[in-house]
Amino acid sequence: xxxxxxxxxKNINPNLFEKNDTDKYQLWNQEFSQMHPKSFTMQKLFEINxxxxxxxxxxx
Numbered sequence: 001x002x003x004x005x006x007x008x009x010k011n012i013n014p015n016l017f018e019k020n021d022t023d024k025y026q027l028w029n030q031e032f033s034q035m036h037p038k039s040f041t042m043q044k045l046f047e048i049n050x051x052x053x054x055x056x057x058x059x060x
Contacts, residue, residue: 003032006040008057010048016055024051 007014018025032040041048 001037003029006032006037010041010052011057012048012052013055013057017051020055021051 001009004014007017028040028044031043035043
């Protein structure tokens with residue numbers, strides 16, 4: 001699974017996230033590439049919720 005796919009699965013808009021919080025996006029992308037997606041989720045659970053609220057994925 002790639003990082004963009006992961007973000008979409010968590011209802012996070014990857015484009016908005018990358019554009020508006022570049023430093024965190026790059027850090028997360030690097031960390032994600034070094035661990036299993038479930039481990040990443042467990043490690044970032046509360047932060048994921050905050051990011052989801054800031055950059056929601058809109059579905060049409």
